[in-house]
Amino acid sequence: MEQAEFEGIREQLDQGIRERFAGAPIDRVEVLQYGDDPEIEPGQLLVRVVVAVSGDAEERLQEFDAFHDAHRETFHELRRELDRLPTRVVLAFTATDDREKGPKRVLKLAGRSGPVGEGPGLTPVMARLGPEDLETMDTLIAAGIANSRAEAVRWTLARIRERPAYEQLRVRTREIEELKSQF
Numbered sequence: 499m500e501q502a503e504f505e506g507i508r509e510q511l512d513q514g515i516r517e518r519f520a521g522a523p524i525d526r527v528e529v530l531q532y533g534d535d536p537e538i539e540p541g542q543l544l545v546r547v548v549v550a551v552s553g554d555a556e557e558r559l560q561e562f563d564a565f566h567d568a569h570r571e572t573f574h575e576l577r578r579e580l581d582r583l584p585t586r587v588v589l590a591f592t593a594t595d596d597r598e599k600g601p602k603r604v605l606k607l608a609g610r611s612g613p614v615g616e617g618p619g620l621t622p623v624m625a626r627l628g629p630e631d632l633e634t635m636d637t638l639i640a641a642g643i644a645n646s647r648a649e650a651v652r653w654t655l656a657r658i659r660e661r662p663a664y665e666q667l668r669v670r671t672r673e674i675e676e677l678k679s680q681f
Contacts, residue, residue, distance in 0.1 A: 499585070504531060507583070511545055514579070518572050522565065525550035536632060539647050540639045542586045551593045562593030566605060577607045625651070 499507075508529040515527050528546040530538055538544050549565050551558040566573070573591070580587040591605040627635070635650040644650035658664055 499531060504529075507543070507585075515545075515547055515576065518576055519547075519569060522569065523550040524548070532636075538588075539586075540636050542588060543583075544588045544590065545580070547589075547591045549591060549593045558593055562591075565593070566591070573605075573607055 511529055512527040516524055525548040528544075528548065530544040530546065532538050532540045532542060535544060549562055551561040551565075553561065577589055580589055589607045591607075632647075635644075635647045638644045638650040638653065639646065644653050
């Protein structure tokens with residue numbers, strides 16, 4: 499995304515969120531793009547709305563929960579509006595206090611029909627990837643082979659299953675399991 503286009507979207511989002519949550523304790527609105535945070539995939543933006551809360555860790559969590567309850571419908575309206583943007587947007591609300599790094603709440607609202615790759619028959623899996631693995635996933639996205647990192651992982655696993663050696667490995671694994679059951 500061109501820097502001018504990004505700045506325009508950033509300003510639009512900051513202003514729109516502050517207007518929608520007028521009077522709410524919004525500390526800041528951060529708009530991040532690919533490369534700003536490892537969590538962000540190519541072609542995606544992360545809009546992180548930081549809610550100003552105070553008190554000890556438990557009081558901050560309670561204050562954030564109250565903020566969430568008071569603005570539930572506004573969250574959903576904003577999510578629907580973001581779905582109309584030409585790029586995928588992850589929307590996250592968080593309550594933090596820079597003075598203390600205790601527990602914090604993060605509320606993520608999925609876009610469009612939910613995150614790519616969710617659906618019946620699919621099991622969410624979390625993996626920690628190193629820089630080379632992230633680069634591989636992001637290359638598959640940039641090449642148009644996958645739309646997200648989750649889809650890139652599924653594509654990669656499907657290529658492994660196509661290899662004859664994989665079927666041999668499965669057979670051997672079943673044989674080992676049978677031998678274990680005999681003990």
